[in-house]
Amino acid sequence: MTDLAIAANGLRKSYGDKAVLDGVDLAVAEGTIFALLGPNGAGKTTAVKILSTLVSPDPASGEIRVGGHDLAADPQAVRAAIGVTGQFSAVDGLITGEENMLLMADLHHLPRKEGRRVAAGLLERFDLVEAAKKPASTYSGGMKRRLDIAMTLVGDPRIIFLDEPTTGLDPRSRHTMWQIIRELVTGGVTVFLTTQYLEEADQLAHRIAVLDGGRIAAEGTAEELKRLIPGGHVRLRFSDPAAYRSAASALGEVTGDDEALALRIPSDGSQRELRSVLDRLDRVGVEADELTVHTPDLDDVFFALTGGAGLPHQSKESVR
Ligand SMILES: Nc1ncnc2c1ncn2[C@@H]1O[C@H](COP(=O)(O)OP(=O)(O)OP(=O)(O)O)[C@@H](O)[C@H]1O
Secondary structure, three states, X not given: OXXXXXXXXXXXXXXXXXXXXXXXXXXXEOOOEEEEEOOXXXXXHHHHHHHOOOOOOXXXXXXXXXXXXXXXXXXXXXXXXXXXXXXXXXXXXXXXXXXXXXXHHHHOOOOHHHHHXXXXXXXXXOOOOOOOOOEHHHOOHHHHHHHHHHHHHOOOOOEEXXXXXXXXXXXXXXXXXXXXXXXXXXXXXXXXXXXXXXXXXXHHOOEEEEEEOOEEEEEEOHHHHHHOOOOOEEEEEOOOHHHHHHHHHHHOOOEEEOOOOEEEEEOOOOHHHHHHHHHHHHHOOOOOOEEEEEOOOHHHHHHXXXXXXXXXXXOOOOOO
């Protein structure tokens, strides 16, 4: 099994009598992108703050390990392994981008020359060379986020927490940020991100957990989550009307479109179900001209899982 960059068992946090996190288990493999998805107020930021040692979990929580270190026993080692950016940005608007970077280098006790070298390299990498001598308050939202990530990377963290990294960014800046996040992971970093954008989780994350009512409502790859809710189907298209009719009678419960010679078979899109469809066609010696698998998108999943609707016909279990 791959080593886990983040492992939390029974993570709990209450404010007063409100349980914000009510027994959350998390397992994030090293070198992957993990997205914590949830509606406003679901507790995403609280989870990030706990995992990055900014807020203490409730004593009733189980063991939490980040970067291989026990969060309760050795928070200092956790801090040395991680970087955090997001809603509580570290960027100081009164000084320039370059000065922000050099300040970070000082905080990490880099020798002056080394600090300048690292800062210059990161400013270059994040396309901030031109803006480097301008006060950060003059930067656009996208530039501030890039500077924020660049500052985080000064410490060479192995695990990076990104709290809603693209909220408020225009589509181009959002795509640039996605590219940056992908490159981080190519370099071996583990990324834990929170987002309200389903497309973002779909685009980036190896695994996604949906947080709702203080608990993980479902967890899996984007594809696995989409298969959890109804609406998925396999579509078969034929050019030969006779083949179309034989397939329809061989498959049983299908919806047919006689004009397009297309059949729609309810399916979760899994390999097992696809094989069964193909086996049944084989038995009657029929081959489809086109086979497509349709799964619901993450929006459907999000609406089905959050806001108390629950999972239709399924238990709220993780998909593995
Ligand atoms: N310091 C605090 N004291 C009291 N309540 C808090 C505190 N921090 C967070 N909360 C409450 O915990 C809940 C979860 O907040 P959190 O910021 O973690 O949610 P979120 O999922 O990140 O939401 P958003 O998407 O809006 O940022 C909210 O109801 C919030 O009001």
